[in-house]
Amino acid sequence: MISNKMRSLVQNGSVIRAMFEDGKKMAAQFGAENVYDFSLGNPCTPPPAKVAESAIDILRNEPEMMVHGYMSNAGYEDVRSAIAASLNRRFGTHFTAGNLIMTVGAAGGLNVALKTILEPGDEVLIFAPYFVEYNHYITNFDGVPVVVSPTADFSLNLEAAEALITPRTKALILNSPNNPTGVVYSAAQIGELADLLRRKSREIGHVIYLISDEPYREIVFENVEVPYLPSFYENTLVGYSYSKSLSLPGERIGYLVIPSEVEDFVETVAAASVANRILGFVNAPSLFQRVIGRTADLASDMSVYRENREILCRELSRMGFDFIPPQGAFYMFPKSLEPDDKAFCARAKEYRLLLVPGSAFMGPGYFRLAFCVSRQTVERSLDSFEKLAACYRR
């Protein structure tokens, strides 16, 4: 008697989550140290010490009725001001508390943004390969995901995007640094995308929103810069999460930025705040809002990701894997060693390697490797990767 939509979702399941559950079972069977679980984007570097220190200090010294109480649905004003100030310092923006809505992670923020703007049947473009939860976030509001096919180097396929824009196009979701490819889109390409969206918005007679999902902003390699989208395109909504930057995925804390330049700004902010409430989030978790108010400028130590990336790029390349070295996030997206990426990942499992088939990201023929694991896991896994590669050399 559950709904048909949910029944089919249960039957299809989330490949990544299924792997997560598999991983727990295999760890129990073979010992956790002998299972190389590269399946889930769960940070492996601890939060900065100031996170726990702040939480403890708040629990001890701020008035408990305020710390745990209801606040405006948009979140504590002082916290939003602190984040705005931090963004302004980093990106030369001019945000105030009024440009921010605290959300239950970026997933919460994206749902709030989509609830705010989508009419049933509205189309939302996404560049493949991508985090397929976007499909659910879009269909939650009866929107239609429209997939833009990838280029060979996973840069933005602007030609394909242009061809797919119709009068029903309401938004485009961009995720940079990208999950699953690790690509950071260049400022030149973002500029071209902004021009395209402006031109097409005029053509179809209404705004096309750019929704920037950027939980991986703080994880970049070799000093790559991640362009700040609101500086390129006025109708940008930014969904941010502290899940990766402060290693707090379980706490469900993030924010949505609605720049003052967005069309119908006042109404949009009000609507997003109402959406936050009626979707059942009500507000972002209060204690962690207050923690973020004190730690917005910090980030976890990302050196483990840098080291893992270096080892894996070097070793997997040596073994013959074909991939683009990630510029950000903690994912690699190599070609699978046989065309069927699911068969490849099933084979990998025989070597206790948990990898996610690219088709789970609308990127068949590839696999995703999440290197947010201990360096020891990476090192111990190499022998398995070697054996896996060897079976395809025979």
Added chain:
Amino acid sequence: MISNKMRSLVQNGSVIRAMFEDGKKMAAQFGAENVYDFSLGNPCTPPPAKVAESAIDILRNEPEMMVHGYMSNAGYEDVRSAIAASLNRRFGTHFTAGNLIMTVGAAGGLNVALKTILEPGDEVLIFAPYFVEYNHYITNFDGVPVVVSPTADFSLNLEAAEALITPRTKALILNSPNNPTGVVYSAAQIGELADLLRRKSREIGHVIYLISDEPYREIVFENVEVPYLPSFYENTLVGYSYSKSLSLPGERIGYLVIPSEVEDFVETVAAASVANRILGFVNAPSLFQRVIGRTADLASDMSVYRENREILCRELSRMGFDFIPPQGAFYMFPKSLEPDDKAFCARAKEYRLLLVPGSAFMGPGYFRLAFCVSRQTVERSLDSFEKLAACYRR
């Protein structure tokens, strides 16, 4: 360019939330101690000391990567086991971790439940007066709220409910202790309701779910017992929140109970877990899940609500207000002193009394008074209530 649905929601706004914002403005103007804000259900009694103690101990002594990391979408298994054990002790149930899904408050839990079961066009019955956010939770999934008219004493209007059940009826939401009336439905009535739902389920050929929203369970007066609905009706889903019982509304922590007797139990649990993920909650906030694991048996000191209730019942009755003394929750729902409850509440505001018109709860001709305020506020407000009553005596 925001959606039409959201535009109309923004224009209509939430009366309660608007009052909350008004209250802040009036407090700035007249001084907080001179504004008697009875508008919002924000607990005024602190959490038990063990809440902060547990949080600090967890932050200090449990592994931080586990405390703040992802877990199964349903929540930490040990926490769900602890809650199941607590429920079993209190209600003689036989729940295990597998019957619970940790949620972002009861609002999150209800959205998860409704996402799990509703097809577009499915009808959901609600007894008026009621917390009108239910309308949004239902329409989020294209369901149709069907309002059951009240009886004079706000007991369950089972005749009216029966007449409204159609083949499209999928669920009935029950809220006891009730917001806004303070009524606790009797075991006798719950038994009759269960019989009705069973009979009608057979008649229409599919299950009618009973969704129990019970954030106020722990706030009862004069030893009233709140019947535990799963003991009465097999297809019950319970949404619970620690917002009121532990005074943690900002933390967004609660759970959904899916008893093993529910039809298609395994599939329903799996679907609810997926719904938790794809709606953007992902999981309930992790630190507070762990806190609940240690405090599931506790409740805040509710004596302030008891005292406020006593004073208000005595004094408002003396002034000529007509109401049913609340048996639970921290709300009274008296008749407004003029038929137009909105005009009445506007008049009340002139005396710096913030009251919510009953029509905001589909109960026109009444007003809601949330007595989760300090005793001092109650005492200082009496003069204003007296003056307000007096203007209607002239």
